[in-house]
Amino acid sequence: MYNNKALKLFLRPCCNVAGLLFCLFAGLLLCAGCSTKNSVIPAKQTGQLSAQIKGFRNDAGEAIVSLFATAGGFPDDMGKAWQNLRLKIESGRASALFTAVPYGEYALCVLHDEDGDSQMKSSWLGQPLEGFGFSGRPEYNFGPPDFAEASFLLISEDREIVVVMRYDTARKEKQDDRRVGRSGKP
Numbered sequence: 001m002y003n004n005k006a007l008k009l010f011l012r013p014c015c016n017v018a019g020l021l022f023c024l025f026a027g028l029l030l031c032a033g034c035s036t037k038n039s040v041i042p043a044k045q046t047g048q049l050s051a052q053i054k055g056f057r058n059d060a061g062e063a064i065v066s067l068f069a070t071a072g073g074f075p076d077d078m079g080k081a082w083q084n085l086r087l088k089i090e091s092g093r094a095s096a097l098f099t100a101v102p103y104g105e106y107a108l109c110v111l112h113d114e115d116g117d118s119q120m121k122s123s124w125l126g127q128p129l130e131g132f133g134f135s136g137r138p139e140y141n142f143g144p145p146d147f148a149e150a151s152f153l154l155i156s157e158d159r160e161i162v163v164v165m166r167y168d169t170a171r172k173e174k175q176d177d178r179r180v181g182r183s184g185k186p
Contacts, residue, residue, distance in 0.1 A: 045103045047157045051096040053110050055165035056089050057131060061114040063087040063094040068107045071147035075109035075134065078118075082106070107150040108135035110163050133163040 053063060066081040073080025082101075087094040089112070112131030115121055121129045135152055138145035152161065 046100045047103060047154050047159060049096075049098040049101050049106070049108075049154055050158070050160040051098075051108055051110075051135075051163055052160065053087075053094045053096065053133060053163045053165065054092065055131075055133070056092045056094070056112055057165075057167055058114070059089045059092065061089070061112065061116055063089055063096075064111045064113050064118065065094075065096040066109050066111075067098055067101070068109070068147065069104060074107055074147045074150075075144050076120075101154055103153075103155050105151050105153055106135075107147050107152070108161065108163065109133070109144075109150070110165065112165060112167075128168050131165040131167045133165045135161050135163060137164065 049067070051065060053065070056063070063086070064078070065085045065087060066075065066078050067083050068074040068080070069082040070080075078084050083098055085096050085098070087096055094110075110131075110133040111120060113119075114130050120132065123129060132144075134145055134150040136145075136150045138149035140149070152159075
């Protein structure tokens with residue numbers, strides 16, 4: 001059935017200690033070469049992330065800035081964020097500084113918490129009534145973007161990003177302004 005002589009020749013290098021070590025080493029190299037995840041992120045290094053946030057419609061309340069290291073909880077669950085900052089808004093702007101951030105992939109979201117309840121206020125249809133913003137300026141129409149759309153890499157000592165706030169109520173406000181301009185009454 002099998003050629004015993006060929007089988008003995010194949011197994012012969014593995015029968016001694018040196019041959020066994022060679023086979024184990026070759027197997028490890030083969031497994032390492034088949035790894036599907038190639039990381040370009042240096043291990044155990046940290047940097048700082050600076051976020052310039054602009055476009056707040058007023059200085060009321062505060063800006064809640066959440067930095068997420070994973071998709072879990074992004075963007076709604078602040079408890080799953082790597083770090084949260086509460087910032088004062090001045091002249092329609094705020095600045096966040098995250099220090100000692102391990103190198104890796106992150107996504108940032110901002111809530112303009114005008115009423116101070118630490119959560120997004122929304123209409124009965126679910127339309128946001130407070131401002132929000134995301135890193136990467138992702139394109140989205142219904143619902144928030146996912147982590148991958150808003151993510152960026154931190155792989156240097158200093159990284160600065162800009163977040164522009166968005167208000168879905170802006171269209172309604174423009175309509176109200178036009179009505180006031182035409183009739184003099186809201």
